[in-house]
Amino acid sequence: MTETVAALDTYDVRFPTSRQRDGSDAMNPFPDYSAAYVVVRTSAGREGYGLAFTVGRGNDVQVAAIRALAPLVVGRPVHDLVADMGGFSRQLTGDSQLRWLGPDKGAIHMAAAAVLNAVWDLAARSAEKPLWRLLADMSPQQVLDLVDFRYLRDAMTERQALDLLISGQRGRAEREARLLADGYPAYTTTPGWLGYDDDRLVRLSRAAVAEGFSLIKLKVGADPAEDVRRLGIARQALGPDVAIAVDANQIWGVAEAIAWMEQLRPFNPYWIEEPTSPDDILGHAAIRKAVAPIRVATGEHAANAVIFKQLLMADAIDVVQIDACRVAGVNENIAILLLAAHFGVPVCPHAGGVGLCEMVQHLAMFDFLAVSGSTEGRMLEYVDHLHEHFVDPVLLRNGRYQAPLLPGGGARIHPASVAEFSYPDGPQWHVGRHG
Amino acid sequence: MTETVAALDTYDVRFPTSRQRDGSDAMNPFPDYSAAYVVVRTSAGREGYGLAFTVGRGNDVQVAAIRALAPLVVGRPVHDLVADMGGFSRQLTGDSQLRWLGPDKGAIHMAAAAVLNAVWDLAARSAEKPLWRLLADMSPQQVLDLVDFRYLRDAMTERQALDLLISGQRGRAEREARLLADGYPAYTTTPGWLGYDDDRLVRLSRAAVAEGFSLIKLKVGADPAEDVRRLGIARQALGPDVAIAVDANQIWGVAEAIAWMEQLRPFNPYWIEEPTSPDDILGHAAIRKAVAPIRVATGEHAANAVIFKQLLMADAIDVVQIDACRVAGVNENIAILLLAAHFGVPVCPHAGGVGLCEMVQHLAMFDFLAVSGSTEGRMLEYVDHLHEHFVDPVLLRNGRYQAPLLPGGGARIHPASVAEFSYPDGPQWHVGRHG
Numbered sequence: 001m002t003e004t005v006a007a008l009d010t011y012d013v014r015f016p017t018s019r020q021r022d023g024s025d026a027m028n029p030f031p032d033y034s035a036a037y038v039v040v041r042t043s044a045g046r047e048g049y050g051l052a053f054t055v056g057r058g059n060d061v062q063v064a065a066i067r068a069l070a071p072l073v074v075g076r077p078v079h080d081l082v083a084d085m086g087g088f089s090r091q092l093t094g095d096s097q098l099r100w101l102g103p104d105k106g107a108i109h110m111a112a113a114a115v116l117n118a119v120w121d122l123a124a125r126s127a128e129k130p131l132w133r134l135l136a137d138m139s140p141q142q143v144l145d146l147v148d149f150r151y152l153r154d155a156m157t158e159r160q161a162l163d164l165l166i167s168g169q170r171g172r173a174e175r176e177a178r179l180l181a182d183g184y185p186a187y188t189t190t191p192g193w194l195g196y197d198d199d200r201l202v203r204l205s206r207a208a209v210a211e212g213f214s215l216i217k218l219k220v221g222a223d224p225a226e227d228v229r230r231l232g233i234a235r236q237a238l239g240p241d242v243a244i245a246v247d248a249n250q251i252w253g254v255a256e257a258i259a260w261m262e263q264l265r266p267f268n269p270y271w272i273e274e275p276t277s278p279d280d281i282l283g284h285a286a287i288r289k290a291v292a293p294i295r296v297a298t299g300e301h302a303a304n305a306v307i308f309k310q311l312l313m314a315d316a317i318d319v320v321q322i323d324a325c326r327v328a329g330v331n332e333n334i335a336i337l338l339l340a341a342h343f344g345v346p347v348c349p350h351a352g353g354v355g356l357c358e359m360v361q362h363l364a365m366f367d368f369l370a371v372s373g374s375t376e377g378r379m380l381e382y383v384d385h386l387h388e389h390f391v392d393p394v395l396l397r398n399g400r401y402q403a404p405l406l407p408g409g410g411a412r413i414h415p416a417s418v419a420e421f422s423y424p425d426g427p428q429w430h431v432g433r434h435g
Numbered sequence: 436m437t438e439t440v441a442a443l444d445t446y447d448v449r450f451p452t453s454r455q456r457d458g459s460d461a462m463n464p465f466p467d468y469s470a471a472y473v474v475v476r477t478s479a480g481r482e483g484y485g486l487a488f489t490v491g492r493g494n495d496v497q498v499a500a501i502r503a504l505a506p507l508v509v510g511r512p513v514h515d516l517v518a519d520m521g522g523f524s525r526q527l528t529g530d531s532q533l534r535w536l537g538p539d540k541g542a543i544h545m546a547a548a549a550v551l552n553a554v555w556d557l558a559a560r561s562a563e564k565p566l567w568r569l570l571a572d573m574s575p576q577q578v579l580d581l582v583d584f585r586y587l588r589d590a591m592t593e594r595q596a597l598d599l600l601i602s603g604q605r606g607r608a609e610r611e612a613r614l615l616a617d618g619y620p621a622y623t624t625t626p627g628w629l630g631y632d633d634d635r636l637v638r639l640s641r642a643a644v645a646e647g648f649s650l651i652k653l654k655v656g657a658d659p660a661e662d663v664r665r666l667g668i669a670r671q672a673l674g675p676d677v678a679i680a681v682d683a684n685q686i687w688g689v690a691e692a693i694a695w696m697e698q699l700r701p702f703n704p705y706w707i708e709e710p711t712s713p714d715d716i717l718g719h720a721a722i723r724k725a726v727a728p729i730r731v732a733t734g735e736h737a738a739n740a741v742i743f744k745q746l747l748m749a750d751a752i753d754v755v756q757i758d759a760c761r762v763a764g765v766n767e768n769i770a771i772l773l774l775a776a777h778f779g780v781p782v783c784p785h786a787g788g789v790g791l792c793e794m795v796q797h798l799a800m801f802d803f804l805a806v807s808g809s810t811e812g813r814m815l816e817y818v819d820h821l822h823e824h825f826v827d828p829v830l831l832r833n834g835r836y837q838a839p840l841l842p843g844g845g846a847r848i849h850p851a852s853v854a855e856f857s858y859p860d861g862p863q864w865h866v867g868r869h870g
Contacts, residue, residue, distance in 0.1 A: 027531060027534075028532075028535075029531055030531065030532075031532065031535075055531070056532035057503060057506075057532035057533050058500075058503050058533040058535060058543060060499065061496065061499045061503050061536060061542065061543065062536060064495065064499040065493075065542065068492060068493050068495065068496050071492075095492065096462060096464055096465065096466070096490070097465075097467070097489070097491035098492050099462075100493060101496060101497060101542045102540075103685070103736060104712070105537075105540045105541045105714070105738060106536060106537055106543065106544070107496065107542045107543060108493060108542060109541070149688075150688050151688055151689075151712045151715060152688070153689070154688065154690060154717075154718060154721065250538065253586055253587075253588050254586075254588070277538075277586045278538070279540070279714075279738065279741040279745075280741050280745065281716060281745060282716070282745045282748055282749065283589060286589065301538060303540060303541075303714065303738075304714065306712045306714045306715050306718075307714055309715075310716060313717055314717065
């Protein structure tokens with residue numbers, strides 16, 4: 001009997017991270033890291049896992065958006081979906097009524113990410129491979145077929161992307177051996193949350209050095225004198241050899257970003273992340289010109305590949321920060337990896353949150369094996385929150401992500417954690433309600 | 436006793452327009468025009484009405500997004516909201532958890548529009564004025580205070596906007612008299628839906644001439660030969676004096692748009708609307724350069740003022756098409772009106788759908804009275820669907836919108852229509868279910 005998708009189960013899972021101000025920044029003072037979690041169940045009893053990450057309120061809206069996609073998935077033969085993930089991706093983002101809520105942005109687009117990634121997870125489990133290897137084992141033409149080029153050809157044609165993928169085949173076996181032996185470089189944001197006090201900043205900065213990281217990231221943008229002070233503290237705790245990136249989380253306008261970064265310039269920040277609105281391509285270009293040689297980074301809130309395309313065409317950024325579930329999942333992220341490689345700009349994925357590390361590592365490793373073929377200037381973000389809730393949590397050694405070896409895409413949450421942190425009825429939310 | 440907001444009631448209202456292919460275009464072949472409708476009720480028994488427009492599936496997600504904003508509204512003194520609509524607008528779009536679902540885009544941003552516009556409607560009813568007059572009666576400084584300049588100053592400073600508004604005061608009384616006497620110019624999209632047959636196209640084109648319109652709009656983008664054929668039929672039916680704009684509803688990439696428009700050039704289209712992704716500022720700029728002197732228009736899916744800012748800075752468009760509830764309502768639309776006036780680009784609002792004509796006419800009339808001070812090159816879209824469901828439907832005479840005189844912002848739907856078309860339980864949806 002044909003195996004079909006029997007159900008798309010959704011869960012509103014919220015972790016009360018705001019109680020300790022984990023994850024706090026200039027724009028998000030009190031986040032409750034949350035997952036709109038989805039389980040795709042098949043008629044053969046198999047499952048695939050995906051999620052959209054939010055920061056608390058609104059996670060119910062995100063769950064509703066995922067549910068709205070159910071009719072595009074439930075009842076369909078699993079083989080049909082998995083055999084044409086390019087077509088399935090276009091169906092998820094192209095439904096002529098649902099796309100009105102975007103198009104290609106916001107809750108409905110993140111919902112497509114959650115569902116598509118869950119089906120990729122199922123595909124990887126079927127193949128008994130971690131997702132990075134499933135992707136890297138595809139032929140250049142198969143990878144190309146995953147990507148929707150409709151709005152991208154003015155920057156990169158199918159032919160150019162295919163040539164990139166064909167070049168990416170060279171030396172692949174050697175790179176895979178290196179990846180398995182040494183892992184993938186990482187940086188850490190753990191010390192740098194805005195709501196942490198000085199003692200915690202010092203302690204966590206020292207720990208980052210001890211753990212082998214060569215870059216840490218600090219949140220900035222609430223008060224310039226305070227930023228200068230905290231950068232001084234961090235520099236002292238880190239010693240001279242660890243770089244510091246800073247992250248403003250969209251708090252500034254263009255002129256403000258430029259002026260503020262003049263004040264932070266003496267600390268030689270490795271990059272300034274999200275200096276302004278993620279939609280402001282021309283603004284990023286102006287900021288980059290003014291703050292050079294400080295790099296400009298963005299992407300965790302860039303809604304889709306069209307935004308990334310323009311950031312690259314306009315020479316607006318030095319670092320591309322993909323997110324596993326902001327754009328429409330694996331396929332659109334592959335489009336962005338291809339664009340970044342085409343423009344010669346390194347990708348340093350956004351992670352942290354709930355499961356973002358677990359998911360996005362697969363894309364960075366796929367990029368290393370099959371697209372850019374390089375780890376130079378590339379680092380995966382790491383934050384040490386909430387990994388204990390994942391069935392296959394990330395593993396870091398000497399400041400590097402170790403390649404995951406279990407089948408799947410990384411998003412599976414322990415059923416006990418889903419129950420414990422379900423909102424609003426899980427025990428964690430009955431104990432101490434807060435706004 | 437202080438009057439507070441007692442409740443925010445929401446309704447999923449859907450009209451089965453796809454049964455006749457009303458509203459069909461290259462990207463939306465079978466839309467069911469829908470409203471995520473909101474009623475703000477006060478403790479004194481007064482009400483304000485707003486909505487977000489969608490095209491069917493997903494209207495429930497839009498309703499959920501509106502409900503997520505309830506804690507920012509319910510229980511608050513009405514006077515506090517109305518006395519500081521600038522601050523209230525920033526609260527609706529700036530909630531640090533909810534904005535993650537955007538930021539400033541998609542379902543959560545449209546939800547802010549619905550709620551903010553409902554409170555504007557309440558304010559206009561309190562003042563016993565139509566919204567256009569309430570806005571036009573505000574001082575330049577009061578209007579300025581409605582706008583969030585954080586991401587806009589690189590294009591337009593507060594000072595420049597204030598100067599524009601002060602200039603806009605000159606001749607206002609005379610313009611108001613003209614508006615009341617003659618109305619505001621309109622164009623019609625009624626003849627041009629892609630799913631209509633030739634007879635209907637001819638009949639409705641002739642009707643448009645008879646009704647006094649000087650511009651009609653045709654949907655294009657499904658098939659070039661068919662577009663050429665339909666443009667020929669429309670031209671013959673219209674005679675030589677009525678202009679034809681065309682609308683591709685985002686179906687093309689950049690090169691495709693340019694090539695396709697070469698084929699339509701002999702018909703001298705007045706503008707090409709939505710030639711490509713609404714996020715593609717650089718793409719629109721490239722298309723505009725190539726298709727000149729054909730104008731380029733976009734905006735109904737431009738997510739926020741930052742996108743419009745860049746479209747204007749990059750000389751990417753000739754026509755700014757605001758929508759009453761795609762961006763965050765009245766306030767963000769005023770920002771866009773100011774930007775358009777600052778760059779000297781005319782605004783021709785997007786309308787049609789459900790209640791969009793009823794709402795956006797207030798913004799066009801406010802623009803004429805207090806911002807651009809002109810109707811030159813400016814026309815309000817008109818489509819003759821679904822007006823019968825509104826308590827204060829638009830009134831056209833000689834191809835011009837007559838200024839509405841009843842208090843409010845136009846979004847109030849007849850309670851009987853809300854009941855009849857409620858989804859999925861209203862009688863209209865019980866009679867004939869369809870996908």
